[in-house]
Amino acid sequence: MIEFKNVRKVYEGGTEAIKGIDLLIPEGKLVALIGPSGCGKTTTMKMINKLIGLTSGTITINGIDISEKNEVELRRNIGYVIQRIGLLPHMTIEENISLIPKLKGWKKEKYEYRVDELMNLVGLEPEIYRKKYPLELSGGQQQRVGVIRALAAEPPIILMDEPFSALDPISREQLQDELKHIQSSIHKTIVFVTHDIDEALKIADEIAVMKDGRIEQIAKPGELIASPANEFVRSFIGEHRLNEGKKEILVADIMDVNPISMQDGESEYETISHDATLSEAAGLFISKEPQKLVVTKGDKYIGSLSKSDILHAVASENRREAPSQ
Numbered sequence: 001m002i003e004f005k006n007v008r009k010v011y012e013g014g015t016e017a018i019k020g021i022d023l024l025i026p027e028g029k030l031v032a033l034i035g036p037s038g039c040g041k042t043t044t045m046k047m048i049n050k051l052i053g054l055t056s057g058t059i060t061i062n063g064i065d066i067s068e069k070n071e072v073e074l075r076r077n078i079g080y081v082i083q084r085i086g087l088l089p090h091m092t093i094e095e096n097i098s099l100i101p102k103l104k105g106w107k108k109e110k111y112e113y114r115v116d117e118l119m120n121l122v123g124l125e126p127e128i129y130r131k132k133y134p135l136e137l138s139g140g141q142q143q144r145v146g147v148i149r150a151l152a153a154e155p156p157i158i159l160m161d162e163p164f165s166a167l168d169p170i171s172r173e174q175l176q177d178e179l180k181h182i183q184s185s186i187h188k189t190i191v192f193v194t195h196d197i198d199e200a201l202k203i204a205d206e207i208a209v210m211k212d213g214r215i216e217q218i219a220k221p222g223e224l225i226a227s228p229a230n231e232f233v234r235s236f237i238g239e240h241r242l243n244e245g246k247k248e249i250l251v252a253d254i255m256d257v258n259p260i261s262m263q264d265g266e267s268e269y270e271t272i273s274h275d276a277t278l279s280e281a282a283g284l285f286i287s288k289e290p291q292k293l294v295v296t297k298g299d300k301y302i303g304s305l306s307k308s309d310i311l312h313a314v315a316s317e318n319r320r321e322a323p324s325q
Contacts (some may be wrong), residue, residue: 001027002157002189004050007057009213019213020057026186027062027156029080029257030179032200035210035236041193043208045159048191049078055095061157063121076104079150079158079188082164086146087134093119093145095129100153117200118148122178140171147179151186160192164199184257184302197237205257222253222313236307244306249278254313255295255303267295274302282310 002025009018018040025031033041046052047059050071059066066074087096094115101111111127116126122144134142143163149160164172176180180203183190187288194200200207201221209232217229225242226249232244252274272281274297281293285307295303 001025001062002191003060004044005058007044007059008050008055009040009047010055017213018047018054021213021215023208023218025189025191026206027189027204030183030188030190030192030203030206032192032204033210033290034194034197034200034207035216037091037195037208040213041210042161045161045191045193048157048159049075049080057298066321076100077155077157078152079153079155080161081146081150081158081160083162083164083175083312084191087142089134089151092131092133093137094126095125095154096134096145097149100157106153107206112153118151121182122148138171140175142168143167143171144178147175151182153186157187158188158190159175160190162193162195165194165196170229174197179203185212187257201241210237220254222249249313250274251276251278251281251295252303253294254278255305256309257303269304271296272299272305273297277312281305282314285300287308 004023098111119126209216272293293305
Protein backbone atom coordinates (compact mmCIF):
# COMPACT_ATOMS: atom_id res chain seq x y z
CA MET A 1 0.00 0.00 0.00
CA ILE A 2 1.24 3.48 -0.91
CA GLU A 3 -0.05 6.48 1.00
CA PHE A 4 0.44 10.21 0.41
CA LYS A 5 -0.33 12.48 3.36
CA ASN A 6 -0.54 16.22 2.68
CA VAL A 7 2.25 15.99 0.10
CA ARG A 8 3.50 19.20 -1.51
CA LYS A 9 6.13 19.83 -4.16
CA VAL A 10 7.47 23.33 -4.72
CA TYR A 11 10.19 23.82 -7.33
CA GLU A 12 12.90 26.48 -7.23
CA GLY A 13 11.35 29.77 -8.21
CA GLY A 14 8.21 29.06 -6.19
CA THR A 15 6.20 26.96 -8.66
CA GLU A 16 3.90 24.74 -6.59
CA ALA A 17 3.43 21.57 -8.64
CA ILE A 18 1.65 19.47 -5.98
CA LYS A 19 -0.62 21.24 -3.53
CA GLY A 20 -1.08 19.10 -0.45
CA ILE A 21 -2.53 15.89 -1.83
CA ASP A 22 -3.79 12.89 0.12
CA LEU A 23 -3.83 9.65 -1.86
CA LEU A 24 -4.17 5.99 -0.93
CA ILE A 25 -3.06 3.40 -3.49
CA PRO A 26 -4.26 -0.03 -2.30
CA GLU A 27 -1.99 -3.04 -2.47
CA GLY A 28 -2.53 -5.13 -5.59
CA LYS A 29 -4.55 -2.49 -7.45
CA LEU A 30 -3.86 -0.56 -10.66
CA VAL A 31 -4.49 3.11 -10.00
CA ALA A 32 -4.41 5.53 -12.93
CA LEU A 33 -3.35 9.15 -12.44
CA ILE A 34 -4.95 11.23 -15.14
CA GLY A 35 -5.37 14.87 -16.00
CA PRO A 36 -4.30 17.57 -18.46
CA SER A 37 -0.66 18.38 -19.15
CA GLY A 38 1.00 20.09 -16.18
CA CYS A 39 -1.53 18.84 -13.63
CA GLY A 40 1.15 17.06 -11.57
CA LYS A 41 0.44 13.41 -12.35
CA THR A 42 3.99 12.50 -13.43
CA THR A 43 5.48 14.47 -10.53
CA THR A 44 3.22 12.55 -8.15
CA MET A 45 4.33 9.22 -9.57
CA LYS A 46 8.06 10.09 -9.58
CA MET A 47 7.95 11.03 -5.92
CA ILE A 48 7.16 7.38 -5.09
CA ASN A 49 10.62 6.19 -6.18
CA LYS A 50 12.33 9.45 -5.17
CA LEU A 51 13.17 10.53 -8.70
CA ILE A 52 11.60 13.77 -7.50
CA GLY A 53 11.85 14.77 -3.86
CA LEU A 54 8.82 16.07 -1.99
CA THR A 55 8.84 19.45 -0.25
CA SER A 56 6.60 18.54 2.67
CA GLY A 57 4.25 15.81 3.82
CA THR A 58 4.96 12.08 3.83
CA ILE A 59 4.83 9.15 1.42
CA THR A 60 4.79 5.70 2.98
CA ILE A 61 5.01 2.22 1.46
CA ASN A 62 3.46 -0.42 3.71
CA GLY A 63 3.68 2.06 6.57
CA ILE A 64 7.38 2.89 6.12
CA ASP A 65 8.31 6.48 5.26
CA ILE A 66 10.28 6.42 1.99
CA SER A 67 12.51 9.22 3.30
CA GLU A 68 14.07 6.54 5.52
CA LYS A 69 14.91 4.29 2.58
CA ASN A 70 18.07 4.19 0.50
CA GLU A 71 17.27 5.45 -3.01
CA VAL A 72 19.09 2.65 -4.85
CA GLU A 73 17.49 -0.12 -2.79
CA LEU A 74 14.07 1.55 -3.06
CA ARG A 75 14.28 1.69 -6.86
CA ARG A 76 15.48 -1.91 -7.20
CA ASN A 77 12.21 -2.95 -5.59
CA ILE A 78 10.03 -0.76 -7.80
CA GLY A 79 9.54 -1.56 -11.49
CA TYR A 80 9.55 1.44 -13.82
CA VAL A 81 8.17 1.66 -17.37
CA ILE A 82 8.41 4.87 -19.41
CA GLN A 83 7.06 6.09 -22.74
CA ARG A 84 10.52 6.08 -24.34
CA ILE A 85 10.94 2.43 -23.32
CA GLY A 86 14.54 2.94 -22.14
CA LEU A 87 15.99 -0.38 -23.30
CA LEU A 88 19.78 -0.45 -23.40
CA PRO A 89 20.62 -0.71 -27.13
CA HIS A 90 23.96 -2.50 -26.65
CA MET A 91 22.35 -5.30 -24.63
CA THR A 92 20.30 -8.18 -25.98
CA ILE A 93 16.65 -8.58 -25.00
CA GLU A 94 17.66 -11.29 -22.55
CA GLU A 95 20.29 -9.02 -20.97
CA ASN A 96 17.85 -6.10 -20.71
CA ILE A 97 15.21 -8.18 -18.95
CA SER A 98 17.63 -9.87 -16.56
CA LEU A 99 19.50 -6.68 -15.57
CA ILE A 100 17.80 -6.03 -12.22
CA PRO A 101 17.63 -9.70 -11.17
CA LYS A 102 21.41 -9.89 -11.77
CA LEU A 103 21.96 -6.74 -9.68
CA LYS A 104 19.89 -8.33 -6.92
CA GLY A 105 22.11 -11.40 -6.97
CA TRP A 106 19.82 -13.94 -8.60
CA LYS A 107 21.41 -17.19 -9.77
CA LYS A 108 21.76 -17.69 -13.52
CA GLU A 109 19.26 -20.55 -13.72
CA LYS A 110 16.64 -18.46 -11.91
CA TYR A 111 16.90 -15.33 -14.03
CA GLU A 112 17.15 -17.29 -17.31
CA TYR A 113 13.94 -19.12 -16.41
CA ARG A 114 12.30 -15.80 -15.50
CA VAL A 115 13.30 -14.25 -18.85
CA ASP A 116 11.70 -17.11 -20.79
CA GLU A 117 8.61 -17.05 -18.59
CA LEU A 118 8.00 -13.34 -19.14
CA MET A 119 8.73 -13.38 -22.87
CA ASN A 120 6.19 -16.16 -23.33
CA LEU A 121 3.71 -14.15 -21.28
CA VAL A 122 3.68 -11.35 -23.90
CA GLY A 123 3.96 -13.54 -26.99
CA LEU A 124 7.66 -13.09 -27.71
CA GLU A 125 9.10 -16.56 -28.32
CA PRO A 126 12.37 -16.76 -26.34
CA GLU A 127 14.08 -18.91 -28.98
CA ILE A 128 13.50 -16.20 -31.57
CA TYR A 129 13.86 -12.95 -29.61
CA ARG A 130 16.14 -13.68 -26.65
CA LYS A 131 19.40 -12.87 -28.45
CA LYS A 132 18.06 -9.98 -30.54
CA TYR A 133 18.88 -6.35 -29.83
CA PRO A 134 16.21 -3.67 -29.20
CA LEU A 135 16.59 -2.02 -32.61
CA GLU A 136 15.76 -5.35 -34.27
CA LEU A 137 12.26 -5.23 -32.73
CA SER A 138 9.22 -3.16 -33.65
CA GLY A 139 8.06 -0.35 -31.37
CA GLY A 140 5.28 -2.51 -29.94
CA GLN A 141 7.66 -5.40 -29.30
CA GLN A 142 10.16 -3.08 -27.60
CA GLN A 143 7.42 -1.74 -25.34
CA ARG A 144 6.43 -5.30 -24.40
CA VAL A 145 10.03 -5.91 -23.37
CA GLY A 146 9.96 -2.66 -21.38
CA VAL A 147 6.90 -3.87 -19.47
CA ILE A 148 8.26 -7.33 -18.66
CA ARG A 149 11.65 -5.93 -17.74
CA ALA A 150 9.86 -4.00 -14.99
CA LEU A 151 8.34 -7.29 -13.81
CA ALA A 152 11.54 -9.34 -13.99
CA ALA A 153 12.71 -9.01 -10.39
CA GLU A 154 9.13 -9.49 -9.12
CA PRO A 155 8.81 -6.02 -7.53
CA PRO A 156 5.68 -5.40 -5.45
CA ILE A 157 5.22 -1.94 -7.04
CA ILE A 158 5.36 -0.90 -10.69
CA LEU A 159 5.31 2.69 -11.95
CA MET A 160 4.19 3.25 -15.54
CA ASP A 161 4.60 6.72 -17.07
CA GLU A 162 2.42 6.94 -20.22
CA PRO A 163 4.04 3.71 -21.46
CA PHE A 164 1.80 3.17 -24.49
CA SER A 165 1.19 6.73 -25.70
CA ALA A 166 3.82 6.64 -28.48
CA LEU A 167 2.46 3.44 -30.05
CA ASP A 168 0.06 3.05 -32.96
CA PRO A 169 -3.58 2.44 -31.94
CA ILE A 170 -3.50 -1.31 -32.64
CA SER A 171 -0.30 -1.94 -30.66
CA ARG A 172 -1.57 0.28 -27.88
CA GLU A 173 -4.84 -1.62 -27.54
CA GLN A 174 -3.00 -4.95 -27.60
CA LEU A 175 -0.67 -3.85 -24.80
CA GLN A 176 -3.57 -2.54 -22.73
CA ASP A 177 -5.23 -5.95 -23.05
CA GLU A 178 -1.99 -7.71 -22.15
CA LEU A 179 -1.47 -5.51 -19.11
CA LYS A 180 -4.99 -6.29 -17.90
CA HIS A 181 -4.34 -10.01 -18.45
CA ILE A 182 -1.01 -9.91 -16.63
CA GLN A 183 -2.42 -7.90 -13.73
CA SER A 184 -5.29 -10.38 -13.29
CA SER A 185 -2.64 -12.99 -12.49
CA ILE A 186 0.07 -11.11 -10.57
CA HIS A 187 -1.94 -8.40 -8.70
CA LYS A 188 0.91 -5.92 -8.42
CA THR A 189 0.46 -2.41 -7.05
CA ILE A 190 0.63 -0.36 -10.25
CA VAL A 191 0.60 3.43 -10.58
CA PHE A 192 -0.21 4.25 -14.21
CA VAL A 193 0.10 7.81 -15.53
CA THR A 194 -1.91 8.61 -18.64
CA HIS A 195 -3.62 11.56 -20.31
CA ASP A 196 -6.07 9.23 -22.11
CA ILE A 197 -9.37 8.82 -20.25
CA ASP A 198 -10.39 5.83 -22.40
CA GLU A 199 -7.16 4.05 -21.46
CA ALA A 200 -7.73 4.78 -17.77
CA LEU A 201 -11.34 3.59 -17.91
CA LYS A 202 -10.24 0.37 -19.61
CA ILE A 203 -7.34 -0.75 -17.43
CA ALA A 204 -7.65 0.88 -13.99
CA ASP A 205 -9.19 -0.41 -10.79
CA GLU A 206 -9.35 3.18 -9.55
CA ILE A 207 -8.78 6.53 -11.27
CA ALA A 208 -7.44 9.70 -9.65
CA VAL A 209 -8.36 12.76 -11.72
CA MET A 210 -5.89 15.62 -11.19
CA LYS A 211 -5.97 19.35 -11.94
CA ASP A 212 -3.44 22.04 -11.04
CA GLY A 213 -1.58 19.89 -8.49
CA ARG A 214 -4.71 18.68 -6.71
CA ILE A 215 -6.83 15.53 -6.87
CA GLU A 216 -10.37 16.33 -7.96
CA GLN A 217 -11.83 12.83 -7.60
CA ILE A 218 -10.76 9.24 -6.91
CA ALA A 219 -13.18 6.51 -7.98
CA LYS A 220 -13.61 3.19 -9.73
CA PRO A 221 -14.19 3.60 -13.49
CA GLY A 222 -17.91 2.83 -13.28
CA GLU A 223 -18.38 5.20 -10.36
CA LEU A 224 -16.46 7.97 -12.14
CA ILE A 225 -18.78 7.72 -15.13
CA ALA A 226 -21.88 7.41 -12.94
CA SER A 227 -21.12 10.30 -10.61
CA PRO A 228 -18.43 12.84 -11.60
CA ALA A 229 -17.52 14.98 -8.59
CA ASN A 230 -17.58 18.36 -10.33
CA GLU A 231 -17.78 20.12 -13.66
CA PHE A 232 -14.06 19.70 -14.37
CA VAL A 233 -14.24 15.91 -13.96
CA ARG A 234 -17.41 15.84 -16.01
CA SER A 235 -15.84 17.80 -18.87
CA PHE A 236 -12.65 15.74 -18.73
CA ILE A 237 -14.61 12.49 -19.03
CA GLY A 238 -16.69 13.90 -21.90
CA GLU A 239 -20.45 14.00 -22.38
CA HIS A 240 -20.48 11.12 -24.88
CA ARG A 241 -18.88 8.80 -22.33
CA LEU A 242 -21.27 9.99 -19.63
CA ASN A 243 -24.20 9.31 -21.95
CA GLU A 244 -22.86 5.84 -22.73
CA GLY A 245 -22.54 5.28 -19.00
CA LYS A 246 -26.28 5.73 -18.56
CA LYS A 247 -26.86 2.15 -19.69
CA GLU A 248 -27.35 -0.27 -16.82
CA ILE A 249 -24.26 -0.88 -14.70
CA LEU A 250 -22.70 -4.33 -15.02
CA VAL A 251 -21.10 -6.47 -12.32
CA ALA A 252 -17.70 -6.06 -14.04
CA ASP A 253 -17.95 -2.27 -13.56
CA ILE A 254 -18.11 -2.40 -9.77
CA MET A 255 -16.53 -5.69 -8.68
CA ASP A 256 -13.37 -6.06 -6.61
CA VAL A 257 -10.81 -7.53 -9.02
CA ASN A 258 -9.06 -9.58 -6.31
CA PRO A 259 -10.96 -12.89 -6.30
CA ILE A 260 -11.75 -14.50 -2.96
CA SER A 261 -10.72 -18.03 -2.10
CA MET A 262 -13.51 -20.51 -2.74
CA GLN A 263 -12.02 -22.83 -0.14
CA ASP A 264 -12.95 -20.49 2.68
CA GLY A 265 -16.59 -21.22 3.38
CA GLU A 266 -17.92 -22.10 -0.05
CA SER A 267 -21.50 -22.16 1.23
CA GLU A 268 -21.32 -18.46 2.08
CA TYR A 269 -20.82 -17.46 -1.56
CA GLU A 270 -22.83 -17.50 -4.77
CA THR A 271 -21.43 -17.02 -8.27
CA ILE A 272 -22.50 -14.46 -10.85
CA SER A 273 -21.28 -13.71 -14.36
CA HIS A 274 -19.18 -10.59 -14.98
CA ASP A 275 -21.72 -9.39 -17.58
CA ALA A 276 -24.72 -9.64 -15.26
CA THR A 277 -26.50 -6.39 -14.46
CA LEU A 278 -26.56 -4.49 -11.19
CA SER A 279 -30.22 -5.38 -10.69
CA GLU A 280 -29.49 -9.08 -11.23
CA ALA A 281 -26.74 -8.94 -8.61
CA ALA A 282 -29.05 -7.16 -6.16
CA GLY A 283 -31.73 -9.79 -6.77
CA LEU A 284 -29.29 -12.57 -5.98
CA PHE A 285 -28.33 -10.93 -2.69
CA ILE A 286 -32.02 -10.67 -1.78
CA SER A 287 -32.97 -14.23 -2.77
CA LYS A 288 -29.88 -16.16 -1.64
CA GLU A 289 -28.48 -13.83 1.06
CA PRO A 290 -24.83 -14.75 0.38
CA GLN A 291 -21.97 -13.12 2.25
CA LYS A 292 -20.44 -12.21 -1.10
CA LEU A 293 -20.86 -12.92 -4.79
CA VAL A 294 -17.94 -14.52 -6.64
CA VAL A 295 -17.68 -13.05 -10.15
CA THR A 296 -16.95 -15.47 -12.99
CA LYS A 297 -15.86 -15.11 -16.60
CA GLY A 298 -16.16 -18.43 -18.37
CA ASP A 299 -14.73 -21.00 -15.97
CA LYS A 300 -12.50 -18.54 -14.10
CA TYR A 301 -13.06 -16.60 -10.88
CA ILE A 302 -12.11 -13.00 -11.63
CA GLY A 303 -13.42 -11.00 -8.71
CA SER A 304 -15.97 -10.58 -5.95
CA LEU A 305 -18.90 -8.34 -5.07
CA SER A 306 -20.25 -7.31 -1.68
CA LYS A 307 -23.51 -5.76 -0.56
CA SER A 308 -21.70 -2.49 0.08
CA ASP A 309 -20.48 -2.45 -3.55
CA ILE A 310 -24.11 -2.78 -4.70
CA LEU A 311 -25.39 -0.08 -2.35
CA HIS A 312 -22.61 2.32 -3.30
CA ALA A 313 -23.32 1.81 -7.01
CA VAL A 314 -27.05 2.32 -6.51
CA ALA A 315 -26.42 5.51 -4.53
CA SER A 316 -24.10 6.82 -7.25
CA GLU A 317 -26.70 6.01 -9.91
CA ASN A 318 -29.42 7.80 -7.97
CA ARG A 319 -27.24 10.90 -7.55
CA ARG A 320 -26.49 10.93 -11.25
CA GLU A 321 -30.15 10.64 -12.25
CA ALA A 322 -31.47 13.14 -9.69
CA PRO A 323 -32.66 16.40 -11.38
CA SER A 324 -30.53 19.44 -10.61
CA GLN A 325 -32.13 22.07 -8.39
